[in-house]
Amino acid sequence: MxxxxxxxxxxxxxxxxxxxxxxxxxxxxxxxxxxxxxxxxxxxxxxxxxxxxxxxxxxxxxxxxxxxxxxxxxxxxxxxxxxxxxxxxxxxxxxxxxxxxxxxxxxxxxxxxxxxxxxxxxxxxxxxxxxxxxxxxxxxxxxxxxxxxxxxxxxxxxxxxxxxxxxxxxxLTDDIFRDGMAEAIKYGCIRDKELLTLLENPKEHLTEIITRCVTIKKNVVEQDEFDTGERMILNFGHTVGHAIEKMGNYTEYTHGQAVAIGMVCILKMGLSLGKICEEEANAVIRLIEKSKLPLCVPYDGEQCLQSVSSDKKMTGSTLNAVFPKGLGNCTVEKWSVAEFNRLALQTQIFTN
Ligand SMILES: NC(=O)c1ccc[n+]([C@@H]2O[C@H](COP(=O)([O-])OP(=O)(O)OC[C@H]3O[C@@H](n4cnc5c(N)ncnc54)[C@H](O)[C@@H]3O)[C@@H](O)[C@H]2O)c1
The missing domain is CATH 3.40.50.1970 (Rossmann fold)
Known part of the structure; x- marks a missing residue:
């Protein structure tokens, strides 16, 4: 291929x-x-x-x-x-x-x-x-x-x-393979609903999964080689994910584990805004769980939100939040950090 x-x-x-x-x-x-x-x-x-x-x-x-x-x-x-x-x-x-x-x-x-x-x-x-x-x-x-x-x-x-x-x-050890699973699930959420079905049994469909993921990445890079716009969609789940990685000093949680938790958070927030239905959001959360990736924010909510605010990808007091738009699609929205944090607390993304 x-x-x-x-x-x-x-x-x-x-x-x-x-x-x-x-x-x-x-x-x-x-x-x-x-x-x-x-x-x-x-x-x-x-x-x-x-x-x-x-x-x-x-x-x-x-x-x-x-x-x-x-x-x-x-x-x-x-x-x-x-x-x-x-x-x-x-x-x-x-x-x-x-x-x-x-x-x-x-x-x-x-x-x-x-x-x-x-x-x-x-x-x-x-x-x-x-x-x-x-x-x-x-x-x-x-x-x-x-x-x-x-x-x-x-x-x-x-x-x-x-x-x-x-x-x-x-x-690869199972742990290292799982890190890749988190990113593959991300691609499914933002661009390719069918990919999520293949990811139920990833080892049986590796070549097809890799091809689909690479095709999504190359399409995004073609639109935005230098990461000034479209490429932001690849940050789905990464806003809270980066905060978790940072809070754990980059040693407690791997990037993939942090992104998995971040995806659960943004799916819950998207659900509360009516951007995705319960059935679809739960299907992804079940897949994350089946992939033996973590689901819950392990840290104090307030502290985690502070860490979101200091993310290097944030511009001033706003952040680019990548929300699901149904399954297999997404939108990038500029949010004030205060509003984003309010929604996160309201949605109770920090409670199990
Ligand atoms: N450039 C980008 O666009 C981009 C995107 C995402 C992540 N990254 C970077 O990628 C890095 C993480 O990459 P990674 O997860 O591949 O980590 P890694 O390169 O540390 O590999 C993980 C472990 O797997 C081992 N390994 C590699 N291939 C193996 C194989 N086939 N069999 C057995 N063991 C094998 C490695 O020795 C290592 O111990 C981070 O530094 C991150 O910043 C870059």
Whole structure:
């Protein structure tokens, strides 16, 4: 399956195919004739590096690589510095290719490396988590974290190819798979009601689910490559979700878990405003529960709302709230923070 993303100045293919990892070399060969610098992490390296390397070498490419420690702390300035030096050491030039083989951490870090090393080197994303396959590898957002916050330095830099092999998801732990489930449910809510049915038994329909999610993401990115309008719909469930993540110091709840709770909140608020009917809202909440994602805000309501007010995506005293509009559709509305918070309390989203 090939999905083409056609943004104003960037057109690229996203290939979704079981087993395509073994064929990485023939895709990479389209982008460079010589050298590849591949970044992966310490969990993915023993699982998938050799097969990708063998394929690249079979295509006649010279491969150098660097393995970062798995986990968010590697998405850092010191690690980026190490990778720049590795590129220099391995004589990577502007006509060579940089590959990210891993989850969103490897993808974001390596994407930023490719965006900035020698002012830009071709990038190929080979995402290996559910979240990275349906979300972070597509759309060109790259970033590192700074000590004072997540994703504070970054660039929009589109890959030249995204290669998605659903088979690699078989080695994910249930927890990491569930994080991706939350984002997949989000896509269903905002754009694709039928996707929600497939998500009842996700492992039986992986290729179709990934294709549907990627198609939604690419449609949104085509409309709004630089995140100034349409792309906001991808924040469904994220307003309260971000607040929960922040309150838990980014360690108590994963992003997916926080977004799941945030979606339950906004569905309840949408229900109280008549934007979605009870049957539909409950169907999604049941799916979130079935996916073993949490449903309830674990913190004090008032404190949580304060955290909503300090979200970086807020502009002044207003926020862009993404509400459901039935199932499979949504609207972005500008709300005053005070009104949003009043509705949240009235709707009792903080009580179980
Ligand atoms: N750029 C974007 O648009 C965008 C969107 C969403 C999230 N993100 C970023 O993505 C990151 C989260 O990504 P993530 O959830 O993929 O986390 P991750 O990259 O940390 O991967 C999660 C864990 O799964 C392991 N792993 C990866 N693939 C595996 C496989 N096939 N089998 C076994 N283990 C595997 C990793 O080693 C890691 O331990 C965050 O930094 C977030 O900010 C970026």
């Amino acid at each position: 090939e999905v083409t993303l056609n943004a104003k100045n960037h057109k690229y293919s996203i290939y979704i195919e079981q087993g395509c990892l073994t064929n990485a070399g023939s895709y990479a060969k389209k982008l460079t004739g010589e050298k590849v610098f591949l970044v992966t992490d310490s969990n993915v390296f023993p699982l998938y590096f050799e097969v990708v390397k063998a394929s690249l070498e079979k295509a006649g490419l010279t491969v150098s690589h660097y393995v970062i420690p798995a986990g968010e702390p590697s998405k850092s300035l010191p690690m980026l510095g190490i990778l720049y030096e590795e590129c220099v050491k391995n004589r990577i030039t502007r006509t060579d290719l940089i590959i990210a083989l891993g989850g969103g951490v490897v993808g974001d870090l390596t994407g930023f490396l490719a965006a900035t090393y020698l002012r830009g080197v071709n990038l190929m994303q080979i995402p290996t988590t559910f979240l990275a396959q349906i979300d972070s590898s597509v759309g060109g957002k790259t970033a590192i974290d700074l000590p004072s916050g997540k994703n504070l330095a970054g660039a929009f830099y589109q890959p030249k190819i995204v290669l998605i092999d659903p088979d690699v998801l078989s080695t």
